[in-house]
Amino acid sequence: MTREIIKALFFPFAICFISFIWGEVFSFSVAFYLGFFVLLIHSFIQAWFKIHLLSNLKKDDLIGQKRGFGIWRDIYDQLEKKSKIWRQAVLQSEVQYNKFLQGIQASPNGLIMLDEIDHIEWCNNICRDHFRLDPLRDVGQPVTFLLRNPQFVSYMQAREFTRPLHLDFMGDQGSLMLMLQIFPYGENRKLLLSQDITILKKNESMRQDFVANVSHELRTPLTVVSGFLETLRDLKISKLDQKRYVDLMFAQTSRMMTLVEELLILTRLDSSPLTSKTTKVHIEELFEKLLLDAKSLSQDKHVIEVNCPLKMDILGSESEILSAFSNLIVNAIRYTPEGGKIIFEWKAEASGAVFSVKDSGIGIAPEHLPRITERFYRVDRSRSRDTGGTGLGLAIVKHVASRHNAVLKIESELGVGSTFLIHFPKDRLVEVD
Ligand code: ADP
Numbered sequence: 522m523t524r525e526i527i528k529a530l531f532f533p534f535a536i537c538f539i540s541f542i543w544g545e546v547f548s549f550s551v552a553f554y555l556g557f558f559v560l561l562i563h564s565f566i567q568a569w570f571k572i573h574l575l576s577n578l579k580k581d582d583l584i585g586q587k588r589g590f591g592i593w594r595d596i597y598d599q600l601e602k603k604s605k606i607w608r609q610a611v612l613q614s615e616v617q618y619n620k621f622l623q624g625i626q627a628s629p630n631g632l633i634m635l636d637e638i639d640h641i642e643w644c645n646n647i648c649r650d651h652f653r654l655d656p657l658r659d660v661g662q663p664v665t666f667l668l669r670n671p672q673f674v675s676y677m678q679a680r681e682f683t684r685p686l687h688l689d690f691m692g693d694q695g696s697l698m699l700m701l702q703i704f705p706y707g708e709n710r711k712l713l714l715s716q717d718i719t720i721l722k723k724n725e726s727m728r729q730d731f732v733a734n735v736s737h738e739l740r741t742p743l744t745v746v747s748g749f750l751e752t753l754r755d756l757k758i759s760k761l762d763q764k765r766y767v768d769l770m771f772a773q774t775s776r777m778m779t780l781v782e783e784l785l786i787l788t789r790l791d792s793s794p795l796t797s798k799t800t801k802v803h804i805e806e807l808f809e810k811l812l813l814d815a816k817s818l819s820q821d822k823h824v825i826e827v828n829c830p831l832k833m834d835i836l837g838s839e840s841e842i843l844s845a846f847s848n849l850i851v852n853a854i855r856y857t858p859e860g861g862k863i864i865f866e867w868k869a870e871a872s873g874a875v876f877s878v879k880d881s882g883i884g885i886a887p888e889h890l891p892r893i894t895e896r897f898y899r900v901d902r903s904r905s906r907d908t909g910g911t912g913l914g915l916a917i918v919k920h921v922a923s924r925h926n927a928v929l930k931i932e933s934e935l936g937v938g939s940t941f942l943i944h945f946p947k948d949r950l951v952e953v954d
Contacts, residue, residue, distance in 0.1 A: 529592045536560055631699075631715035637708065639664050639677065650692055651699055651715045664713070673701070682711075687718070698722045734897040738780055738911065742773035776911075783913040786844065787896070790920040798836040801951060804867050805829060807843060811865065815850050822859040828866040831874055833950045837925045845921035848914040849878040849941045855910065856939070857882030873947045879940040885933040893931065894919040918943070925949055 540556030570593050578600075589597070625632055631651040633644040640663050641654070648654040652668050659667055665674050676686045682703040691697040698719045704712045749766045752758065758766075808829050815825050835842055846865075853863045861881040868875060885893060885900060892898045897912040915929075922929045922943050933939035 525592060525595060528595070532563060532591070533560060536563070629717070631713075633664065633713040633715075635664055635703075635711040635713060637710060639711070641667070642710075648715070651697065651717070652691070653693065676701070676703075731896060734912075735780075735784065738897070739777060742777050745773050746770050780911045780913070783911050783917060786917055787913060787920065790841070790917065790924060793924075795926070796837040796841065796924050798949065800836065800838065802835040802837055802839045802842045803953070804831075804834050805953070807839070807846065808865075808867065810843070811846055811850055814847060815854060815863070815865075818851060819854050819863075823854060823857055824860075824862045826862070826864040828864060828868070831867050831869050832953045833867075833869070833874055834953055835925065835945060836949050836951055838921075841921045841924065845918045845943065846876060846878075848918050849943075852910075852914060852941070853878050853880035853882065853939070856880065861938075870944070873945045874950055875942050875944050877940055877942040879938065881938040884935040884937050884939055885931070886935045887933075890931055890933065894929065 536556050536559050540552040543555065544552035570589050573587070573589075574593075574596070626645050626647075628645065629647065631645065631647040633648060633654070634642040636642050641660055643660065644654050644656050646656060648656065654667060665677055668674075670688055670691075672686060672688060682705060685700050685702040688699045688701060691699045696719070697717055700716045700718045702714050704714065706712055749770050753763065753766060808827055812825065812827050819825060850863070850865055853865075857863060857880045863878065863880045865878045866876070868877075889898075889900050893900070894915045896916045899910065899912045902912075918941075919929050925945060926949055927943050927945045930942045930944065931939065932942070
């Protein structure tokens with residue numbers, strides 16, 4: 522600091538000193554005028570530098586400006602140093618701000634910042650999909666002016682933001698279900714969060730349907746069994762009728778057992794990862810077993826043909842493949858009237874290999890095909906039940922296929938017959954040893 526004081530005062534003191542010496546040696550009046558003149562010029566120069574600094578400060582850029590001499594050079598050096606630090610700080614906070622914005626933009630949730638009077642201050646890109654808002658154009662607009670949904674308007678008016686609001690038919694196609702909630706912050710400002718809960722809601726309704734279906738499937742045989750038990754307990758009936766009732770109860774309980782077993786299979790398939798590619802499923806042996814089972818189920822009421830020209834095995838789970846293939850064959854027998862023909866084949870195709878079951882049965886109308894692999898979906902509920910079906914077979918087949926990177930395809934014509942095909946990719950096949 523002392524250095525700066527010396528620098529600032531050196532020149533005026535030097536002039537005063539020289540003038541004084543001059544006055545002592547020569548003449549005081551000449552020394553006074555000369556000193557006064559030089560100091561005046563010095564003040565002008567100082568004033569000029571002050572004005573110059575002020576105009577440079579207004580330009581917001583001190584770097585590279587003329588910096589004068591003496592104390593002015595120091596002032597400029599200091600200002601330039603500070604200016605660099607500020608600029609660095611501004612750049613850093615800009616980088617931070619952009620990172621923060623990118624983070625918010627990456628969020629799958631919609632985010633709207635509202636001011637004290639519910640005008641949009643900022644919103645992220647997801648709001649385009651959720652509310653058709655434009656993050657640039659719509660800033661400054663009242664939120665209820667753009668989101669005119671009556672439920673939302675009353676939610677905003679009620680000012681009761683502790684509970685979320687559920688809105689249906691949102692988004693461009695009106696296919697989204699959104700959960701909205703407002704979080705007040707700062708001075709009467711609000712943060713509006715929107716979450717797409719379409720899948721969540723669908724899963725919830727699938728879960729409810731599933732529970733309802735299972736309960737319904739179990740209630741029917743249970744009602745039958747309890748009815749027979751009541752009859753056996755309360756009425757005196759012949760030995761022959763007793764046996765008939767017990768047989769019927771036995772059929773119902775085995776139906777329930779099949780249902781529970783298939784449900785357990787589905788749960789297992791759901792929760793385990795893809796099958797490994799280390800175990801071989803020997804197709805020829807599998808076909809022998811499938812043919813024996815098919816013949817015993819058909820009891821010679823159908824013509825059953827097997828065609829297995831491909832000498833390739835599958836890499837995957839033997840029990841799952843057996844269950845999928847036999848489900849398709851059992852269905853073919855169940856839904857093909859007596860005298861019909863069933864062919865199951867294993868052959869090569871360009872993308873790998875295909876297992877197919879073709880029948881000349883009742884066929885499936887085109888409107889049922891998209892839903893046929895859903896759990897408990899049946900074209901004819903009573904017919905399926907009569908044949909011992911649970912409505913889970915094709916769901917299992919589809920699951921097993923996808924766990925082997927394979928795809929289930931169905932071709933069917935009502936009254937003509939159906940073909941169920943499972944297409945396996947090459948990397949799931951291996952040469953027979
Ligand atoms: P289910 O146990 O009722 O047979 P699936 O899931 O195996 O259940 O089949 C679902 C529905 O698909 C059946 O109820 C039936 O209506 C229809 N279906 C399945 N396979 C055939 C087939 N080969 N021919 C005609 N309809 C079939």
